[in-house]
Each structure stands twice: as structure tokens, then as C-alpha cells.
Amino acid sequence: MDDDILSESFRKTVQLTTYDSYAPFIAKFFEEPCRASAIVDLLVPGLPDYLSRSSSTSGGLPKYFPKYNRLSHIRSSDVRSWTISDPLRRRTTAHVWYFGCDQMDIEDEDNCSTTTIYFSSNSAVAMRKNLYLDPDEDEEKMGTFILDHAAPYAAGFIKKWRSFLLIHGLFALGSRSLESMIMVFINTFVDMIRHLDTEFDTVVDCIANGTIPDLDGIAEFRHHLEVNIVADPERAAELRRIGRPSSRPGWCGHVWPNLRSVQAIASGSFASSVPLAQWFLGPDAAIRSLGFGTTECLIGASYSPLDLNQFKLTNYEIIELLDISKDDSTDALAQLWEVELGKRYEPVLMTRDGLWRYRLGDVVEICGFDPTDGVPIIRFIERRNMMIRFPNVMVTEEELRTAMSSAVLNMPVKVINWTAAIDDRSLPATIGFFVELAGDQVSELSRAPERLLDELSRLNSKITYEVAIRDAIRKPTIRLLRSGTFSDFLQLKLDEGSRNNGQVKVPVVLPKAEYVTWFANRVVQEF
Known part of the structure; x- marks a missing residue:
């Protein structure tokens, strides 16, 4: 068939689809027993290598997407990931990336052979393909360094969020020659630096003595980590002279004088973390988007x-x-x-x-x-459809982000993260913002509700009418959260079953009443 005819036929014939169109097919992967004959040639010819799971930020059930021909790209190539076993070599990249994956074995009809399909986040699938990392070879690589990475390969398999960040931060701090960092989202960088701030003395002692701290969820990887940390009292003394991250702006430039970039997704809801990230980085290191x-x-x-x-x-x-x-x-x-x-x-x-x-x-x-x-x-x-709904007005995600950026992020406060929900504890209802700060500039937030109302009214004329004429919406509220709340929320998401360590995120609008209650229980002050 002529290409032009085929293209025209496609455009006229194929209708729009959503995930619901594929859900009955994806369900076949979760039948027990799952037979190869039920899932072969399901969406494309053959069997998939991976099932990638979405982060379900909007609060619905997670979505699974089969990924085909990723491992054949690795296994058919002569290229293999470059690994080094020498912890003393120059390490220039903090690669804060989760590589972990679960697996399911698919049997054929007569139970004579099995095929393995891996469950993983798409960020892990993509990076494995880029670095030629075959899951079948993970165990033999655990105690090695991939390319110029600061942390051993084993650090990329830690499931506990705090432990994952602290181990990566420990090995990054141990390397004065660090030039770049890479992670999925920019809030990962902010979280890592803040955990280093909280545990600064412990981490520096570990660098001085060549030890790994006792952290939740690292037992199976401890040996691979311990053989790769080398005591460096001189580096530890330098870090103590510099002080903890919160002690000065541009801390990263003092700790890593060669650091020039942090590569991460920093748009959309993640843009809120950029000002604080840049405060830690200083003028000599730039944030670069991953795409x-x-x-x-x-x-x-x-x-x-x-x-x-x-x-x-x-x-x-x-x-x-x-x-x-x-x-x-x-x-x-x-x-x-x-x-x-x-x-x-x-x-x-x-x-x-x-x-x-x-x-x-x-x-x-x-x-x-x-x-x-x-x-x-x-x-x-x-x-689309991520918004706060009142009877006569809808406030979109874009309006919420723009208002927060203009009204609060430009104030002399260091915002770690924020989220929003309807606040109907008293009538009329309003938009309630949950905010976590770094530092003690709390009194500045007293002006924020009025500024938020002004900005939201400018962005959405219906809000002006609802507030001024109908008295149907009151001034927004800001509830200040205790330190560490958003990091704990990411761990909550992981504990709920997400396999996307390093890819979990905070929604702009909280999708579940349980989440609203969870945040409300961590409020320390209200404006």
C-alpha cells in the first residue's frame, strides 16, 4: 500500500484511546497462573521485557505499560556497562537513580520453560537501556561502580527513601571531585541535601572512619557498600570546617568546587523546588532539565x-x-x-x-x-482535570501553581514543597495550602493568604465574583507542616505499593481524603 494512502487511512480510521482501552489486556499479566500464550503478541509481537508502573500521582489505580525489546537491545550488543571495582578512583557523578525491579516468571502451556518479565519504573528501564544494564547481571555488579558514579551500584536498589538518599549523599560527600549530579526530579536533590543537613555529624563521622551508618532497608546491601567506603579523615575535617548545608547559601560550591550541574526534571509541580535547590547550589552550578x-x-x-x-x-x-x-x-x-x-x-x-x-x-x-x-x-x-472544584468555579492546577509561585515563592522564605486541597473545616469553603519550609522565616507567611487570594482572583475572575459578591469562597488558608513531612509522604507512597523509588511525586491537588487527613495531622501552625 502506498505510504500516503496508509497514512490517510490511519488518520481516518484509528480513534482516540485511553488507558481503559488497554486495561483488559494488561489484566492478563496478573491472572494466576499467567501463561505465555495469554500475553504473547498482546500489544506488539512477542513478549515484553518489562512492565512499567505509573506513579499514580492523581490518586487512581496505578497503570502498567508493557515495554518491548529493551533487553534484546542490550543482549544483542557487544557493549557492556563499564564497571570498576576500585573505590579510590576519581568519582565525578552522583547518579541518584533507582534501578530496582521485581520479576515474574511466565510459564508455557506444558510448564517446560519460563520467561522472566521485570516490574520497574520507566526511568529505571530507560537508564538500564542507556547504560546496558541487564537485570540478570545485577548481582555480580552490586559491589562495583558504574562508569564514574560516586556510589556503588548497590545504592541504586535501596527501597527506603531516606536511606536511599543518605547512602547516595554519603558517597557523594566523600568525593571532592564531584562535577555533576543526575536524578529524575529536582525535589530528590533537595531531599538529599536536607537529609544530609539533619544527619550531617553522623555522615561526616562515617567518612572519617570508613563506615556505613545503620539505616533502615540496607541490610542486604551493607556488604557491597562497606567494601567500597574508604576512611578519609582529611575530607571529614574539611567538611566539618565548611559546616552543614543549612549553614550558608551556596553550600554545594564549597563542598564540591568542581560541581557545575544538576540534571533533573524541574518543570511543572517540581518548579517549586528550584529556588531552594539553587540556594544550596550557589552561582557556579546550574540546574539542567532532563526533558x-x-x-x-x-x-x-x-x-x-x-x-x-x-x-x-x-x-x-x-x-x-x-x-x-x-x-x-x-x-x-x-x-x-x-x-x-x-x-x-x-x-x-x-x-x-x-x-x-x-x-x-x-x-x-x-x-x-x-x-x-x-x-x-x-x-x-x-x-487535564487536575483541579479544585467548587459549586460554581473550578481552580486549575496551572492557576494554583502560578498563584503559589507569584504569592509565596517570591517571598523571603525557603519553600521545600507544597500541595493543596479544599479546606471545608468551616464555611464557606476555600483552597487550603499545605506548605513545608526550610528555615525559620515563618512569620513571613502571615501575608501569604491575602496575596494568594489576590493572585487567584487575577487569574480566575470567577473567584473574584465568588468571594466578593456571593461570599461563597473565603480567603485561602496556609497550614505549615513540620519538618520532613513531604519526604515522609513520598515514603508513604512507596509503602502503599509503588515500585517507583526516585520517581514518586507530590500532587499539586491531593486526590484522596486520607491524604488530606494525613497532612492535617502534621500541621504545626496555621495562617
């Missing part, structure tokens, strides 16, 4: 080093764009060469892993076109 990635696929590559929310659409998969100002139908789909500057769209994907015109649920805006090839440049706006 726009999802569990489904990579959407965009980082485009401008000066803009953390600017991405060039990739050509790894077929991406169409659904005009959100029109009806949700294929008639509203635009090809990349048809989109308009300044308009907003929802990405629709056709992937090599078997998704057909799959609606991503994100909203992006066209902010330009690459002059070399005309490919659209996008910025992330928000999740």
Missing part, C-alpha cells in the same frame, strides 16, 4: 538550557496534538506541522510498545519552532 518524560514514552528533549520548561518534541514515537479548545475527537487532532503558536494541546501518542492514539492527559503549549527543522517547541502547562 519531558512519562511512563508511556519520552515526549520532549530539553531545548533551552536557560528554560527548564521548554522541550523539543521527539521523533521516537508518533506524536499528534489534540486541540483542547475543540471537542475530544480525531477531528481536533493536529499534526506537528499544523499546530499554531500559543495554542494549547494534549499530546496523543502512537508508540512502539503498542499504544494507538493514546491520550496522555497533559496540556502543553506551543511556544516556538526549532529553526533547523520546524519541529514544535512545547512547554508543560498542567494535567
Whole structure:
């Protein structure tokens, strides 16, 4: 068939899909027993290597996506990940990345052979492919260093969030030659530095004595960690002279004079962590975006080093764009060469892993076109349908983030993180913000509710009417949380069953009443 005819037939015939379209097929992986015949050639030919699980930030059930032909890429190549067993060699990269995966064995009909499928986050799947890390070879690599990584490979398998960060932080602090850091989200960097601040004396003692601290969840990896930490009293003395992270702005520049970049996703809800991250980093190290990635696929590559929310659409998969100002139908789909500057769209994907015109649920805006090839440049706006709903007005994720950025993040306070929910403890109801600060500039927050109301009213005229005319919404509330709350929340998400250590995130709007109660129980002051 002629390519043009095939393309036209695809566009006219294939309808939009959501995860519900694939759920009956994905359910076959969880049948007991799961037979190879039930899942072979399910979405694409063959059996998948991985099942990637979403972080279920919106509060629904997690979504699973089969990933095909990832291990064949590794196993058919002569390339193998470069590993080193010498803990004294120069270590220049803090690679704070979770590599862990669970596995399920799939039997054939006569029980004569089995095939292993791995459960993992998509960030782990992608990095394993990039570094040629076969799960079958994990055990033999546990006590080695991958490339120039600061921490042994075993550190990437620790499931407890605090322990994961402290072990990576310990090995990073032990290396004065550190030049870069890489992690999925920028809040991971902030969390790691704050845990180092809390446990600074213990961590420095470990560097001086060449020991590993007693931490929850590291028992099975302790041997691999202990053989790779070398006593360095001179480095420990230097760290004590510098002091803990909270003692001075730009602390990282003093601890790691060669550090020049932290690579992480820092757009959307993660942008709230950027000011505090930059305070720790100082002027000589920049935050660089990793790109726009999802569990489904990579959407965009980082485009401008000066803009953390600017991405060039990739050509790894077929991406169409659904005009959100029109009806949700294929008639509203635009090809990349048809989109308009300044308009907003929802990405629709056709992937090599078997998704057909799959609606991503994100909203992006066209902010330009690459002059070399005309490919659209996008910025992330928000999740569709992620909002706070009142009887007569809806407040979107974008409005909440913009208001918080303008009203609070510009104040002389160090915001670690925040989230929001309806606050209906008294009537009329309002928007309640839960905020955690680093430092003691608490009194500054007393001005924040009024500023938030002004900014939200500017962004959404319906709020002005509801407040001033109908008296149906009152001034927003801010509830200050005790130190460590958001880090504890990420561990809560992991304890609920998420396998996405390093990829768990805090929603802009809390999706469950239980989460609202959980945060409310950790409030220390209210404004």
C-alpha cells in the first residue's frame, strides 16, 4: 500500500484511546497462573521485557505499560556497562537513580520453560537501556561502580527513601571531585541535601572512619557498600570546617568546587523546588532539565538550557496534538506541522510498545519552532482535570501553581514543597495550602493568604465574583507542616505499593481524603 494512502487511512480510521482501552489486556499479566500464550503478541509481537508502573500521582489505580525489546537491545550488543571495582578512583557523578525491579516468571502451556518479565519504573528501564544494564547481571555488579558514579551500584536498589538518599549523599560527600549530579526530579536533590543537613555529624563521622551508618532497608546491601567506603579523615575535617548545608547559601560550591550541574526534571509541580535547590547550589552550578518524560514514552528533549520548561518534541514515537479548545475527537487532532503558536494541546501518542492514539492527559503549549527543522517547541502547562472544584468555579492546577509561585515563592522564605486541597473545616469553603519550609522565616507567611487570594482572583475572575459578591469562597488558608513531612509522604507512597523509588511525586491537588487527613495531622501552625 502506498505510504500516503496508509497514512490517510490511519488518520481516518484509528480513534482516540485511553488507558481503559488497554486495561483488559494488561489484566492478563496478573491472572494466576499467567501463561505465555495469554500475553504473547498482546500489544506488539512477542513478549515484553518489562512492565512499567505509573506513579499514580492523581490518586487512581496505578497503570502498567508493557515495554518491548529493551533487553534484546542490550543482549544483542557487544557493549557492556563499564564497571570498576576500585573505590579510590576519581568519582565525578552522583547518579541518584533507582534501578530496582521485581520479576515474574511466565510459564508455557506444558510448564517446560519460563520467561522472566521485570516490574520497574520507566526511568529505571530507560537508564538500564542507556547504560546496558541487564537485570540478570545485577548481582555480580552490586559491589562495583558504574562508569564514574560516586556510589556503588548497590545504592541504586535501596527501597527506603531516606536511606536511599543518605547512602547516595554519603558517597557523594566523600568525593571532592564531584562535577555533576543526575536524578529524575529536582525535589530528590533537595531531599538529599536536607537529609544530609539533619544527619550531617553522623555522615561526616562515617567518612572519617570508613563506615556505613545503620539505616533502615540496607541490610542486604551493607556488604557491597562497606567494601567500597574508604576512611578519609582529611575530607571529614574539611567538611566539618565548611559546616552543614543549612549553614550558608551556596553550600554545594564549597563542598564540591568542581560541581557545575544538576540534571533533573524541574518543570511543572517540581518548579517549586528550584529556588531552594539553587540556594544550596550557589552561582557556579546550574540546574539542567532532563526533558519531558512519562511512563508511556519520552515526549520532549530539553531545548533551552536557560528554560527548564521548554522541550523539543521527539521523533521516537508518533506524536499528534489534540486541540483542547475543540471537542475530544480525531477531528481536533493536529499534526506537528499544523499546530499554531500559543495554542494549547494534549499530546496523543502512537508508540512502539503498542499504544494507538493514546491520550496522555497533559496540556502543553506551543511556544516556538526549532529553526533547523520546524519541529514544535512545547512547554508543560498542567494535567487535564487536575483541579479544585467548587459549586460554581473550578481552580486549575496551572492557576494554583502560578498563584503559589507569584504569592509565596517570591517571598523571603525557603519553600521545600507544597500541595493543596479544599479546606471545608468551616464555611464557606476555600483552597487550603499545605506548605513545608526550610528555615525559620515563618512569620513571613502571615501575608501569604491575602496575596494568594489576590493572585487567584487575577487569574480566575470567577473567584473574584465568588468571594466578593456571593461570599461563597473565603480567603485561602496556609497550614505549615513540620519538618520532613513531604519526604515522609513520598515514603508513604512507596509503602502503599509503588515500585517507583526516585520517581514518586507530590500532587499539586491531593486526590484522596486520607491524604488530606494525613497532612492535617502534621500541621504545626496555621495562617
